[in-house]
Amino acid sequence: MSKSLQAIRGMNDILPEQTPAWRYLERTFATLLDGYGYHEIRLPIMEFTELFARGIGEGTDVVDKEMYTFLDRNEESLTLRPEGTAGCVRAVLEHGMTGGGQVQKLWYAGPMFRYEKPQKGRYRQFHQIGVEVFNLPGPDIDAELIVLTARLWQRLGLTDAVTLQLNSLGSSADRGRYREALVAYLQERFEQLDEDSQRRLTTNPLRILDSKNAQTQALLQDAPTLADYLDDESRAHFDGLKARLDAAGIRYQINPKLVRGLDYYGRTVFEWVTDKLGAQGTVCAGGRYDGLITQFGGKPTPGVGFAMGVERLVLLLETLACLPGDLQRPADLYLCAFGEAAELAGLKLAEQLRDARPDLRLLVNAGAGSFKSQFKKADKSGALWAMILGEDELAAQQVALKPLRGDAPQEKVDFAALAARLDEILPPAGFGRGN
16 A cells, blocks of 8 residues: 655644634734834745855854755756745845845745754744844844844733843954864863764864753863953944843843854844743844855845744744634624525625625535535534525525524524624624734
């Protein structure tokens, strides 16, 4: 017997009972960003592999181990996007969106792909919402990004569940000096490092700082710290960021081991973390990447941004019971029509009602059926009212309205008065709208 078809491991279906939570999160985020003056950009899910090798960095786990890369029919190497920033930078550069110092405040959402070991909150196809800002070099925009994420947590009811961690990676020169000192320190203790950190010592030594190995972390207690290698400009930038967060009342922790996993970051880096999801603690992360457009051949252009994982945030909302209770708004009406003439009239009437009240959730019975079977389907649909149209009602140009969720009496209403009567008996437009 042939193997049954199923989804690829780590690439999950999002079923109808799950999508209302996703739509709630996405809608809340989009509304928030509209209020801050950000504009949506939609990007391809596939790019030339070189984009990520140059942007994310050779030697990173993402490029070396996790990308879905293949040759197309023209023998060109393509990659399913593992993150959104590189593609967004490519887009603004390709379309001249940052020329002449133009400020761009952009956001995007969609699937990303990494070949990782699937586990709760971490998948091979996962979804991110990201924000990128170009041509604003100061700490004020870094602060704005953090402040707006704090407001998002407030709107979602997650403020007490997340903690902000900050660090500064300084300039590339700062990191170069620090890298030399860190490598020298760790070379003397090479045999005590875990295998992964030994490999990173020659490829991406700063990533050793966030190693999950307890013995390696113990070695790092006495290691040089990046803060001691920051130049005056980087230090002033970080101080400016902290001052603005203090003014906005945003609490934070300085984490000197926070380096992020992608090579393009410099100066500000930050993460919002939670202890409510076990090992998968980061729910939003980002930072500044002023040199990235230059790496792609463009003129020097400041950039800063962040991304958050949708699956992980939905999981957090579910875990903490922070989702509104009305996400699955029930149908308002279920139209039961008996006989072909009534079905034709019912179809016309249903569309007239949708014209009169665009928010109406009206289900029209399909597949005919007896009075009993249609009423059974009406009740199972969760609708508030059944709207009955048979030969007698059609002859009188009326419908019968029967409550399915309550003890109001059944009534008959003329076609001409139906829209007005529905305004009286149904929830107002927008009430309980969860999708």
